[in-house]
Amino acid sequence: MxxxxxxxxxxxxxxxxxxxxxxxxxxxxxxxxxxxxxxxxxxxxxxxxxxxxxxxxxxxxxxxxxxxxxxxxxxxxxxxxxxxxxxxxxxxxxxxxxxxxxxxxxxxxxxxxxxxxxxxxxxxxxxxxxxxxxxxxxxxxxxxxxxxxxxxxxxxxxxxxxxWQPEPDPMAEEAVRLAEAIRTDRTVLRVDDFAARHDVAVRRLQRLFLEYVGVGPKWVIRRYRLQEAVEQAAGGPLSWADLAADLGYSDQAHLVRDFTAVAGVSPAAYARSVS
The missing domain is CATH 2.60.40 (Immunoglobulin-like)
Incomplete structure (x- = not known):
């Protein structure tokens, strides 16, 4: 721990x-x-x-x-x-x-x-x-x-x-463990691959996350990968095309759209603002 x-x-x-x-x-x-x-x-x-x-x-x-x-x-x-x-x-x-x-x-x-x-x-x-x-x-x-x-x-x-007297809950423990695996492993890009890796059915994984995390596993994966993009954008010059591929995006334009939607500014504008 x-x-x-x-x-x-x-x-x-x-x-x-x-x-x-x-x-x-x-x-x-x-x-x-x-x-x-x-x-x-x-x-x-x-x-x-x-x-x-x-x-x-x-x-x-x-x-x-x-x-x-x-x-x-x-x-x-x-x-x-x-x-x-x-x-x-x-x-x-x-x-x-x-x-x-x-x-x-x-x-x-x-x-x-x-x-x-x-x-x-x-x-x-x-x-x-x-x-x-x-x-x-x-x-x-x-x-x-x-x-x-x-x-x-x-x-x-x-x-x-x-x-508040929290009650032990094995399902909560499983949800915490799986969400932590998504956060720490940047190779996690797709729900079906992640579910297979952890030997859990996709539908069960989706129900578990909605009940215990509050959002679905696809949203969690994308949010953690976007947070990585925000962190890297502040770190200096980088290849957006390479980063898009690393984070599981089909192309750079898709990453730019998602980044802008979640951060309120484009990746390039954010990088300039913190440099």
């Missing part, structure tokens, strides 16, 4: 500017939560001018707590986002977020995660669940953005998620 949070910036557009404008860091959750939770992400800011951050979302659910200036804390469950995520930060504030592993939110939600895809659900103060989840399963002892330091904020998130 991972001993430190991932250090890549995959999915973050112009990560250099993000790190210049705000304090961004990741921490691992308590060990008992790591089978389901990728990491905690904390952001603090004190800005003299508005700052917009754009993110190509991972195929993952996030639970997010935010406090602006001295206002009240708000919380939400954010399902898998299909479109480019944009947020504008002003003044001072802080966020304490939980990024679940793809497939890892189901033991907490206990329903089809596809219900959340493309939308967010507000969290009423003091409750972290929907009405049909057992009473008391979602109460949390403290506001995660109010704690003084990173350790205290992470402990508040640990307590919050533990109070």
């Amino acid at each position: 991972r001993q430190r949070p991932r250090g890549d910036s995959r999915g973050i557009l112009d990560p250099g500017r993000l790190l210049r404008e705000v304090r961004f860091r990741r921490h691992l959750p308590a060990e008992s939560l790591r089978p389901w939770v990728e990491h905690y992400w904390l952001i603090d800011w004190e800005l003299s001018a508005p700052f917009e951050q754009r993110v190509v979302p991972h195929p993952a659910v996030n639970v997010v707590f935010r406090r602006d200036d001295d206002g009240p804390e708000s919380g939400e469950v954010a399902g898998v986002g299909r479109d480019l995520f944009r947020i504008t930060l002003n003044g001072t504030g802080r966020v304490s977020g939980v990024q679940f592993r793809p497939g890892g939110f189901h033991p907490f939600w206990r329903r089809a995660v596809s219900e959340l895809t493309g939308r967010s659900v507000p969290l009423p103060a003091g409750r972290l669940t929907q009405p049909d989840v057992p009473v008391g399963a979602g109460t949390f002892p403290g506001a995660p953005t109010s704690a003084a330091g990173d350790d205290e904020r992470c402990l508040a998130l640990d307590a919050l998620l533990t109070a």
Whole structure:
């Protein structure tokens, strides 16, 4: 099991500017939560001018707590986002977020995660669940953005998620394992090939991902490969035709269309903007 949070910036557009404008860091959750939770992400800011951050979302659910200036804390469950995520930060504030592993939110939600895809659900103060989840399963002892330091904020998130009483689920474990295989193996380009490699029927794989991840396996494959394209575009000159072939595209034009649709700008324009 991972001993430190991932250090890549995959999915973050112009990560250099993000790190210049705000304090961004990741921490691992308590060990008992790591089978389901990728990491905690904390952001603090004190800005003299508005700052917009754009993110190509991972195929993952996030639970997010935010406090602006001295206002009240708000919380939400954010399902898998299909479109480019944009947020504008002003003044001072802080966020304490939980990024679940793809497939890892189901033991907490206990329903089809596809219900959340493309939308967010507000969290009423003091409750972290929907009405049909057992009473008391979602109460949390403290506001995660109010704690003084990173350790205290992470402990508040640990307590919050533990109070949700996640239930062991072999199907969730399988979904997490398969989604991780797609993320880490860039040779995964087609659903049928991937299903055969892991000895699972295509139809079962599709049902598993919709129930536990929130989107189908084809979407997950394409999203991870596009995130690789975004990451490489920021790294310097490259051959778009070669990259298209590496990522399983039939031609360069197809990659450019998908890249532009998900990132909001063409590959060439994005590369120029971060160079």
